Amino acid sequence: MAGTLKPFTIKVPCSSANIGPGFDVVGLALSIYLTLTVTFTTTDPDAEHNCTITYEGDGAGEVPLKPDHNLITRTALYVLKCHDIRDFPAGTHVHIHNDIPLGRGLGSSGAAVVAGVMLGNTVGQLGLSKDRMMDYTLMIERHPDNVTATMMGGFVGSYLRELDPKDTERKEIPLSEVLPEPAGGLDTGLRPPEPPTGIGHHIRFGWAKEIKAIAIIPDFEVATATARGVLPTEYSKKDLIFNLQRLAVLTTALTRSPPDPELIYQAMQDKVHQPYRKTLIPALPDILTSMTPNSHPGLLGICLSGAGPTILALATENFQSIADEILSRFAKEGVHCIWKVLEPVQDGAQVIEL
Numbered sequence: 001m002a003g004t005l006k007p008f009t010i011k012v013p014c015s016s017a018n019i020g021p022g023f024d025v026v027g028l029a030l031s032i033y034l035t036l037t038v039t040f041t042t043t044d045p046d047a048e049h050n051c052t053i054t055y056e057g058d059g060a061g062e063v064p065l066k067p068d069h070n071l072i073t074r075t076a077l078y079v080l081k082c083h084d085i086r087d088f089p090a091g092t093h094v095h096i097h098n099d100i101p102l103g104r105g106l107g108s109s110g111a112a113v114v115a116g117v118m119l120g121n122t123v124g125q126l127g128l129s130k131d132r133m134m135d136y137t138l139m140i141e142r143h144p145d146n147v148t149a150t151m152m153g154g155f156v157g158s159y160l161r162e163l164d165p166k167d168t169e170r171k172e173i174p175l176s177e178v179l180p181e182p183a184g185g186l187d188t189g190l191r192p193p194e195p196p197t198g199i200g201h202h203i204r205f206g207w208a209k210e211i212k213a214i215a216i217i218p219d220f221e222v223a224t225a226t227a228r229g230v231l232p233t234e235y236s237k238k239d240l241i242f243n244l245q246r247l248a249v250l251t252t253a254l255t256r257s258p259p260d261p262e263l264i265y266q267a268m269q270d271k272v273h274q275p276y277r278k279t280l281i282p283a284l285p286d287i288l289t290s291m292t293p294n295s296h297p298g299l300l301g302i303c304l305s306g307a308g309p310t311i312l313a314l315a316t317e318n319f320q321s322i323a324d325e326i327l328s329r330f331a332k333e334g335v336h337c338i339w340k341v342l343e344p345v346q347d348g349a350q351v352i353e354l
């Protein structure tokens, strides 16, 4: 591998996708982080792929620590393998510090994939641009909203380009061939499928400085795959138009200072994913319909964060009383939660030399 590698950190923000009507389209980077500290001094001759992993924070004891099982290092190995590099540089140690709750709709898997792509790019000295790194993340995470916010930062809208038939075939390769199980392709010497170029495109919207995000995080997990599995395969024209109308208004409404609570509250309504996910999240319909800017001054709008179960309330003030109301509605269903006021973050994923 060319050049000597200096230790570095990768810092990746969490995300809240959808923001009501923007299912698989919009995402917001928020101030909870996944941080990797990468050094090159370990002398473990038996380390698989030359890499040892340590882990602290959310998921400790649960997340695998073998490089070809852990989502972060598996992703990095995928990127490396696409460039004919089979292992990490000698002596690689990756310390993972994760504050993003797993399986709660705050984009923990998207953050892990973004961190993994940046890890592969940095240790392989590949010099990939952020746009090209997005192609690699989209081969794994496949919906662009949460990974784009995490990679780029801010409040972003994104779409997947319509690919030509050859590229579509490459893009739609089963995930098991992109990130094979350890016994599969990563160790067979086969080159995994490289992503087509320019799969996703995005634009950053503004964000009014007064608006904060209250995250109410239940103490149970909902796997994103499960929450996508309850969605219908087809929608009525009426429901589609309902969401498109609101999304068009919302992306600009959230940039205006001072924010207009009535406009934002209505523009955050959704008929595409939240109604179907209520079976997975006790109290969701009650929370989404019973609190308004009139009943709770300072409140702008409420939605499911990503695939849930976290509830995201956008607000300008009275954070405690808004959170207390949502906590009490969950408590009636026997669900305990923690809550945090999060700041939208403008910096996306970063590599910082130590």
Ligand SMILES: Nc1ncnc2c1ncn2[C@@H]1O[C@H](COP(=O)(O)OP(=O)(O)O)[C@@H](O)[C@H]1O
Residues within 6 Å of the ligand: 034, 059, 063, 064, 070, 071, 072, 096, 098, 101, 102, 103, 104, 105, 106, 107, 108, 109, 110, 112, 222, 223, 224, 225, 306, 307
């Ligand atoms: N820091 C991490 N390290 C390794 N794997 C992770 C990490 N964060 C998330 N994951 C993987 O992603 C899964 C959660 O993904 P998902 O169901 O999409 O929920 P989320 O809404 O949090 O993204 C975890 O169960 C774990 O397998």
Ligand SMILES: N[C@@H](CCOP(=O)(O)O)C(=O)O
Residues within 6 Å of the ligand: 015, 016, 017, 018, 023, 024, 025, 104, 105, 106, 107, 108, 109, 110, 143, 145, 146, 224, 227, 228, 273, 305, 306, 307, 308
């Ligand atoms: N648009 C996706 C977003 C999933 O985000 P996550 O944070 O739950 O992984 C969806 O709603 O399924």
